[in-house]
Amino acid sequence: MNRQITLASRPVGYPKESDFNLIEVPIPKPEDGQVLVKTIYLSVDPYMRGRINASKSYAANVEIDEVMVGGVIAQVIESKHPDFRVGDIVNANIGWQEYGVTPVDGLRKIDPTLAPISTGAGILGMPGLTAYFGLLEVGQLQELETVFVSGAAGAVGSVVGQIAKIKGCRVVGSAGTDEKVDYIVDELGFDAAFNYKSVTDYHTELQKLLPDGIDVYFDNVGGEITDAVFPNLRIKGRVVICGQISQYNLEKPEMGPRFLWHMITKRARIEGFLVFEFADQHANALVEMAEWLQQGKLKYHETIEEGGIQSAPAAFISMLKGGNIGKQLVKIADRD
Amino acid sequence: MNRQITLASRPVGYPKESDFNLIEVPIPKPEDGQVLVKTIYLSVDPYMRGRINASKSYAANVEIDEVMVGGVIAQVIESKHPDFRVGDIVNANIGWQEYGVTPVDGLRKIDPTLAPISTGAGILGMPGLTAYFGLLEVGQLQELETVFVSGAAGAVGSVVGQIAKIKGCRVVGSAGTDEKVDYIVDELGFDAAFNYKSVTDYHTELQKLLPDGIDVYFDNVGGEITDAVFPNLRIKGRVVICGQISQYNLEKPEMGPRFLWHMITKRARIEGFLVFEFADQHANALVEMAEWLQQGKLKYHETIEEGGIQSAPAAFISMLKGGNIGKQLVKIADRD
Numbered sequence: 001m002n003r004q005i006t007l008a009s010r011p012v013g014y015p016k017e018s019d020f021n022l023i024e025v026p027i028p029k030p031e032d033g034q035v036l037v038k039t040i041y042l043s044v045d046p047y048m049r050g051r052i053n054a055s056k057s058y059a060a061n062v063e064i065d066e067v068m069v070g071g072v073i074a075q076v077i078e079s080k081h082p083d084f085r086v087g088d089i090v091n092a093n094i095g096w097q098e099y100g101v102t103p104v105d106g107l108r109k110i111d112p113t114l115a116p117i118s119t120g121a122g123i124l125g126m127p128g129l130t131a132y133f134g135l136l137e138v139g140q141l142q143e144l145e146t147v148f149v150s151g152a153a154g155a156v157g158s159v160v161g162q163i164a165k166i167k168g169c170r171v172v173g174s175a176g177t178d179e180k181v182d183y184i185v186d187e188l189g190f191d192a193a194f195n196y197k198s199v200t201d202y203h204t205e206l207q208k209l210l211p212d213g214i215d216v217y218f219d220n221v222g223g224e225i226t227d228a229v230f231p232n233l234r235i236k237g238r239v240v241i242c243g244q245i246s247q248y249n250l251e252k253p254e255m256g257p258r259f260l261w262h263m264i265t266k267r268a269r270i271e272g273f274l275v276f277e278f279a280d281q282h283a284n285a286l287v288e289m290a291e292w293l294q295q296g297k298l299k300y301h302e303t304i305e306e307g308g309i310q311s312a313p314a315a316f317i318s319m320l321k322g323g324n325i326g327k328q329l330v331k332i333a334d335r336d
Numbered sequence: 337m338n339r340q341i342t343l344a345s346r347p348v349g350y351p352k353e354s355d356f357n358l359i360e361v362p363i364p365k366p367e368d369g370q371v372l373v374k375t376i377y378l379s380v381d382p383y384m385r386g387r388i389n390a391s392k393s394y395a396a397n398v399e400i401d402e403v404m405v406g407g408v409i410a411q412v413i414e415s416k417h418p419d420f421r422v423g424d425i426v427n428a429n430i431g432w433q434e435y436g437v438t439p440v441d442g443l444r445k446i447d448p449t450l451a452p453i454s455t456g457a458g459i460l461g462m463p464g465l466t467a468y469f470g471l472l473e474v475g476q477l478q479e480l481e482t483v484f485v486s487g488a489a490g491a492v493g494s495v496v497g498q499i500a501k502i503k504g505c506r507v508v509g510s511a512g513t514d515e516k517v518d519y520i521v522d523e524l525g526f527d528a529a530f531n532y533k534s535v536t537d538y539h540t541e542l543q544k545l546l547p548d549g550i551d552v553y554f555d556n557v558g559g560e561i562t563d564a565v566f567p568n569l570r571i572k573g574r575v576v577i578c579g580q581i582s583q584y585n586l587e588k589p590e591m592g593p594r595f596l597w598h599m600i601t602k603r604a605r606i607e608g609f610l611v612f613e614f615a616d617q618h619a620n621a622l623v624e625m626a627e628w629l630q631q632g633k634l635k636y637h638e639t640i641e642e643g644g645i646q647s648a649p650a651a652f653i654s655m656l657k658g659g660n661i662g663k664q665l666v667k668i669a670d671r672d
Contacts (some may be wrong), residue, residue, distance in 0.1 A: 052602075140626055244597040254581040255591040260558055263608030264384075270606040272599030 002027045003309045010054055014320060016301045020068070020313040022296035028101040030080045036101050037074035037092050042309070043121040043331040044070065044316040045155070046220075049248040068312070071261060073110065073120050075335055079278045083100045084109075087336065091120045098332055114290050119334070122155055122327030123293065124286055125301040126275060130242060131159035132285045133278040138271050140218040141167055141241040146210050148229060151220030152193060153180035154240075155327035156242060160218045161190045162298050172209045174202075174225055175324040183325055188299055202228035213237070222246045223254065230262040242270040272283035276307050288335075301326030308332060338363045339645045341432035343398045345658045346390055350585045350656060355388075356404070356649040362375070365585040366416045367462065372437050373410035373428050378666040379457040380406065380652040381491070382556075385584040404432035404648070409446065420445075423672065427456050434668055445462055450626050453513060453671070456664030458491055459636040462611055467495035467554075468621045469512050469614040473609050475552040475576040477503055482546050485566060488529060489516035489665040492578060496554045498634050508537075508545045510561055512658040519661055524635055525600055526571030538564035549573070558582045559590065566597045566598040577608040585656060620627050637662030644668060 001024045008021045024303035030036045043113045051069050052062050062069055072095075076088040081104045084090070091108040094100025112119040122128060134156075135141050147164040151157040152173025161184060164171045173184050173193040181193045192209045197203050202225055206214070222244030229239065239296050247254060262268065278285075292298040303324035305315035319328040337360045344357045366372045384531060387405050388398050391432040398405055408431075412424040417591030418442045419425070427444040429466030458464060470492075471477050483500040487493040488509025497520060500507045508527040509520050517529040528545045535541050538561055542550070549570035555562050565575065598604065614621075628634040639660035641651035648666045655664040 084597050219596070223593065226596065241599040244600070247594060248598050253593045256594045257589045258558065258580075258592045259584060260555070260562065260577050260606070260608075261583050263577040263606060264580065264610065265608070267608050267610055267613065269608075270596070270599060272596075272601070272603050272605075274600065274603055277603065323416075 001025070002097055002099040004098075005312050006065050006067055007052055007062045009064065010052060011049075013251050015049070015052070015313070015317055017317070019314045021065075022310050027099045030078055030101045032080050033091075034080055034101050034103050035076050035084050035107070036099065036325065037072075037090060037094065038336075039072040039074045039094070039098050039100070039309075039332040040076050040089075040335055041073040041074065041118050041121055042070065042096060042303075042332055043126075044312065044328050044330060045127070045318065046243050046245045046248065048316065049245075049320060050081050050082055055222075058218075069093070070095050071121060071126060072100075072332075073117050074100070074287055076095070076115050077336070082163055089117050089120070089335070091125060096309065098309055105185055105248075118302055118304070118327075118329055119293075121298065121329060122302060123159055123298060124289055127155035127327060128159050128289055129278070129285055130275045131156045131163060132289060133275060133281070134240045134242050134273060135160050135163055135218060137278060138273045139218060139238050141169065143168045143232060145169050145215035146234070147216045147218065148206065148210060148232075149172045149213045149218045150222075150225045151175070151243065151245060152190065153325050154185050154220060155324075156324055157218070157220050158184060158251040158300065159298065162188055163292075164216075165189050166292060166297055169215075170210070172206070173323060176219070179206060180325055183301065187301075196225055206232045216240065218242060220245060223256070227256055227259065230259040230268075233262065234267075235265045235266055237266055238266040239268065240271040241270060245320065255263050303328045305330045337361070338433055338435040338545070340403045340434075341645060341648050342401050342403055345438050346388060347585075349587045351388070351649070351653050353620045353653070357401075358646050361433045365430045366414055366437045368416050368643065370416055370437050370439055371412050371426075371443070372412050372414040372435065373408075374432065374672075375408045375410045375430070375434050375436070375645075376671055377409040377454050377457055377464075377640075378406065378432060378648055378668055379408060379465070380648065380655050380664050380666060382579050382581045382584065383539065384652065385581075385656060394633050402563065405429070406431050406464060407455055407457060408436075408668075409453050410436070413672070425456070425671070427461060432645065434645055451629055452549055454638055454640070454663075454665055455629075455636065456496060457665060458638060459495055459634060460625055463663060464489035464625055465496050465614070465618055465621055466611040467499060468625060469611060469617070470576045470578050470609060471496050471499055473614060474609045475554060475574050477505065477552050479504045480550035481505050482548060482570070483507045483552045483554065484542065484546060484550045484568075485554045485556070486532075486558075486561045486563065487511070487579065487581060488520050488526065489513075489661050491555060491660075493554065493556050494520060494524055494636065494662055495634065498524055498628075498629060500552075501525050501632055502628065505551075507548070509541070510557070516661055518636065523637075532561055539567060542568045552576065552577060556581060559592070565602075566595040566602075569598065569602045569604050571602055571604075573602055574615040575604065575606040577606060583657065619642075639664045641666045648659040
């Protein structure tokens with residue numbers, strides 16, 4: 001049988017486990033041009049919170065009783081397409097289930113000799129590409145600039161900071177535990193970091209850690225941390241809006257101080273993006289990222305929930321509350 | 337004698353006439369490379385409000401007892417530079433005074449045969465150039481897009497809407513009186529407009545007037561009007577931050593709903609700018625704008641205070657409160 005996680009009800013505020021159902025259905029059969037895959041790792045990501053709202057988002061939202069959306073690292077176990085063989089490891093968008101049938105145009109092959117296959121959902125997958133294109137294309141980062149990253153210990157933020165270091169920049173990050181702060185400074189090489197739960201005056205902290213101001217702010221979080229950035233932006237500063245995780249689980253829109261007047265005096269830019277806009281450049285970026293990984297210039301950490309498909313909702317909720325360091329995954333099965 | 341307006345005290349909230357002093361000093365003498373000019377029209381502009389704050393702005397702020405900053409349309413009455421002759425009409429940055437000495441590198445000659453010389457401080461001057469570069473370069477307006485302009489009856493907004501119409505766009509504006517709303521629709525050719533003081537639900541009004549959403553929002557005002565734009569932005573929408581006049585006279589920063597999450601789903605951009613960034617293109621833009629003016633494609637209105645230099649503070653305060661239609665000027669003297 002194939003076990004799936006479906007949406008039971010639309011969350012109010014933070015999702016609860018009871019907002020999801022575990023159901024069993026028969027394992028489907030692939031038709032011509034399709035493959036059947038077995039999920040090895042399930043990816044849970046912040047963007048999924050937006051996909052279970054009723055309100056219109058950038059992609060079709062999950063309906064009640066539909067399988068949760070998401071990417072997986074999977075192994076082909078039956079193929080009806082000449083380009084894919086049984087045993088191939090792929091990144092597939094089959095959602096939260098143990099098995100799935102998919103046409104091959106949504107698949108990306110993963111080379112298991114390059115790095116552990118789990119990285120295909122992390123540093124060598126969507127989060128890594130999000131960091132790469134957000135920082136270099138949207139943020140137009142130049143060498144020797146100054147960078148601030150919120151959510152810096154997460155799957156995206158941790159890569160942003162390291163790429164900025166590769167480019168010779170001064171990099172400061174914020175994260176939600178002292179353990180995360182130590183990790184991004186000691187392990188990942190950030191120049192400095194602070195715990196936003198123990199620091200109270202973000203403005204002064206940023207002035208202290210980035211006294212010359214901020215050229216590029218990579219925002220995964222939003223809210224009060226982001227408020228503190230605008231007075232500290234340098235002339236021609238860029239604010240890359242990747243995520244606003246502090247806002248996703250609010251029952252009412254939050255109020256904050258108006259800041260757009262800073263944009264004039266700083267001649268600054270704020271820009272949002274989605275990684276699929278750069279799809280035609282993904283392959284080249286992954287080659288460069290894999291080289292950095294092999295050269296030891298990029299490091300990564302994974303937080304892996306080992307409890308199988310039934311533990312996916314809990315892992316998702318934990319990730320939304322900052323329980324992860326680096327990429328949050330759920331282990332579903334072993335490779336054959 | 338030369339009469340000047342100096343800053344007497346830093347305003348709290350809206351400036352008062354008592355925040356300014358009128359003083360008399362001797363008319364200065366030009367040195368080699370300088371000219372002496374006589375002010376004909378004084379320009380009062382929203383940006384000046386920021387220049388009389390204590391807080392750091394993008395340009396040096398006016399100190400107490402210093403002459404108020406600003407551009408004027410003036411006539412050369414004594415020249416010690418070969419490129420300028422007595423009688424020439426120039427745009428000069430001598431501030432709020434009847435006479436001034438200036439080096440010639442800050443002067444721009446005005447051709448009095450092209451249009452009334454007052455336009456050199458308006459549609460063929462800094463406000464016109466601000467509209468031109470903000471809309472076309474920062475906003476990257478494309479033909480047939482949809483445009484919304486706040487402060488649409490002002491010196492900048494009125495030109496923004498007309499250039500957008502020249503580019504074949506649908507253009508909607510907001511303004512603060514029914515007279516202004518009628519003016520921008522009936523005289524300037526905006527497709528629609530609304531009075532932000534009588535309309536209460538800006539979001540619904542924008543949905544009604546721009547049902548396909550907004551490609552480019554040109555913001556002169558900020559505040560609640562701007563809040564209503566973000567949910568109505570189209571994919572890849574651009575928000576050009578030219579001014580935030582609703583915020584300049586607040587004694588405390590105003591709170592508003594957080595909106596940056598819209599930037600992700602819309603893949604949208606917000607950008608601030610200052611017109612001097614495009615200085616090397618100003619001359620070419622003025623040629624194009626003058627052609628449009630002569631072809632009747634651009635129209636303009638001026639609100640001229642006739643009370644001389646002593647009326648400049650009142651004209652400035654009136655402009656900040658929306659008392660003007662089009663460019664607000666103060667007549668100081670006749671041309672010789």
